[in-house]
Amino acid sequence: MNQVIFKRVAILSLSEKKAFAFNFSEGLNFIHGTNDTGKSSLIKSLYFCLGGDLRIDDSWKKQEIITKLTLAYQDEIINFIRKSSYFVVTVHKNGVKKSEKIFSKLSELTSEIQNLFGFNLLLALKKNKETIIANPASYYFPFYIDQDDGWSNVLESFNGLKMYVDWQKNALQYHSGIKPKEYYALNGEQKILALKISELEQEAELIRKTKLRFEKYFENISFDIDVDFYLxxxxxxxxxxxxxxxxxxxxxxxxxxxxxxxxxxxxxxxxxxxxxxxxxxxxxxxxxxxxxxxxxxxxxxxxxxxxxxxxxxxxxxxxxxxxxxxxxxxxxxxxxxxxxxxxxxxxHDNFSIKEIIDSEAYKSAALAFEEQLSEIREKINALALEKAILDTKIKTFNNVKRTRIINNYFLSMLNRAQVKLHLPITEKGGVINYKALTTGKTGSRSPRAIFAYHYALLMTIQKYSTLPILPIVIDSPKQQDLDDELTEQLIQFCLDDLAEVSQVIIGAVKPEKNMAGYHSINLVKKFSLLQSEAFSEVYQEIVPQFNAMFRHLN
The missing domain is CATH 1.10.287 (Helix Hairpins)
Known part of the structure; x- marks a missing residue:
């Protein structure tokens, strides 16, 4: 299976000289901890380190936090280090360093995520309709449910995605395989070509208007010529x-x-x-x-x-x-x-000096206009041909039959989750109907409906997507007074079904009965996820490498 596995997380506070480290198993991982023990901060740090911006507590930001996340993908070990907006990404293959890069902006990291995992979703910005490669959070969102927002509004765990036009619809079609990555790559090229053609047409129209004004008013242009001077x-x-x-x-x-x-x-x-x-x-x-x-x-x-x-x-x-x-x-x-x-x-004997100047000036100007228009027409025709070829390729991905097959599979997985979580069965619905399938649910039904949707989406991604499957991270499934019985059923659903999809990391306030025997960590100290005794070891693991790359950047 094409999976990414989290191996280890290490967190360091430079201001407080404290640190924390934890090694994950490749299967199920439980992180227990009551409020203020750092459970959510630990869980948030995972995808945050990979460039998925989340709502981070101000107190956490003030500690000058540096996070390192080690993951395995295929035959490579990849280390991500993040400090504020800086990222260091190191790739090892067969024990040998393959590459090491530093990025000072999230937009720069986006291209690295694309190179590492083949993620190339193109989305249009709301402010100027420019089409760009979507930031990493648009890759991570199906695999993460954050306790702050993810349990109340589906697909809302990450920040920074609302700047895109219809990002949910496009990203869901991309992840589910309805519109695979090739479609969005071609669609992005098509939009760029359409924009270039539009710009050239505007330029040509401006030249035509200028030419008409020139022709209209040229005869009224007077040349102040001293004939005696020329004689x-x-x-x-x-x-x-x-x-x-x-x-x-x-x-x-x-x-x-x-x-x-x-x-x-x-x-x-x-x-x-x-x-x-x-x-x-x-x-x-x-x-x-x-x-x-x-x-x-x-x-x-x-x-x-x-x-x-x-x-x-x-x-x-x-x-x-x-x-x-x-x-x-x-x-x-x-x-x-x-x-x-x-x-x-x-x-010439038949022309005055003024007539000669008028004639030559007019011919030169008219020729210049025509040359510009001809050049623009050639460019437009070339771009239009490219766009027509892309249109033909894009039509091959607008497969109604494939869309129906994928949506039917999604609905079957959704019904499966609804049965296990004691929810009403939905008879109609597709991948992009996330709002209708998760909103309007009262009490404990809302988080269960959101969980059912994520499960159906993840199963669909596993079957139809060509992207690597990421670890599934869930912060506190027990939401909105979910009783112990339903909580146990939800956890069991993760054990039996969700673990088939990928590595699973679950945060919980306390250990449930069916969590026993799985790889876990229990956080008990209030306000002290990071410990001073771990500082030296984690410091040596992170800081020398980060500083060396940071000096190289400057």
Whole structure:
């Protein structure tokens, strides 16, 4: 069976330096204690530690309470530590730490509950209709009956659930399997898509209205244009073109002169290099004296030539640099001239400057409007396609036959409880009819009717839900002067039937006859659930780990 089992609870008061610890059995557990012995505080601390907010006494809050709850689920041991709004969750698997996280808000813990147990019920907030993952109490409520509110108003044991729209109906359908978790996941996605589509449609409508106003009043828009200013600008551009052409002719002439000088220098360098080769080849080596004289003249001439060659190379290099500069200037002037001519050619003979500006502004604005509308239409169409696919998937979960089967099973379990608890048999009713099935009952019938409803709901969850079954925690079944005989019958019902569903933890004012032999603790000291002698051991169990994670958070 897919069950969560509570293993141990440890409670620590930092202000009073007192503590308490208790180990649970996997079956039935009884916590006995008269008023003011801390029985209810102990029982409340269980689901409170898991993020289910309950009505906690102010005196309990002032003691700087830290609670640790150890539970087993599948092959993992999970520790929850809570101090005020802070939570530390540690997961061990096969004796090895798998993860350790700290959360400073209940909303952050919600995602961890979803990851650990697969709980992903989505509910809509009343204030803004935003759909979010429901807080942990919407997972715990079928498994807990609190003595403050749970016995007088069914499903009212936890705080913080009234902020959701129709949370009871949606949560009951979710838990019972009428609308499984896949349905609510898809439904949440559907609502998000519908909201996005609505926002885009509103944006498109605003753009369309703006476009209409623009078209209506554009013709009345006057442009304050100084025509003489633009005419002077045109004259200036024409003069600039003429000056650029003159400068271009001068640069071209200078370039021609430089090219001519460069060619002369190149020829001189070429002649010097060739003369050196010719001189070497024409020497007659037969006449030593003649040879020596010629060689002397050649060498002397070489020195002069080499000196001249170096200066020629230097001059040629300078000419090349000047040519490169002129080429760059010519290119720059050509580009500028083309740009100015293009600007002048854009002025159409049949339009005034104002008309051109009007026309271009209108076309630009109209194009911008159409582009925005087109982009929004594409987004809406894409989202609408996604929504249509989700609609088809959601319809597969709106199974009337399945709903009827589940409700019939629920009613049969309710009738079973009603017989055992000596209540009138209900002939019609379903999971979501919690008010009609539990209100209007007088005296001791009211708590028995509420208990019968919880039992039928738990049996339905066990059969049809895919969620893990949590421990069933009941605080003081003896309510509203329930006599001893009926109390014993109710307890026996827990022993025989409720224990089949899950681990059971029951709080009672005193031990009843049929509680004997079961795992239990008897609280007898007034105002002293926590004891100073347990402080050191529980402190070492909780505080070092919590402080280490708290420092990591900050």
């Amino acid at each position: 002077n600008k045109i004259d200036y551009f024409i003069k600039q073109c003429e000056e650029l052409e003159q400068q271009e002719r001068a640069y071209r002439l200078k370039a021609m002169n430089l090219y001519s000088r460069r060619n002369i220098l190149s020829d001189l360098i070429f002649s010097i290099e060739n003369e050196r080769a010719d001189s070497s080849s024409n020497i007659n080596e037969e006449d030593d004296i003649s040879f020596s004289l010629k060689k002397y003249d050649i060498n002397k001439n070489k020195v002069a030539l080499f000196s001249q060659k170096a200066s020629l190379y230097d001059e040629k290099s300078k000419v090349d640099e000047q040519l490169m500069t002129i080429r760059s200037k010519l290119l720059e002037h050509a580009e500028m001239s083309e740009h100015i001519k293009s600007m002048l050619n854009n002025v």
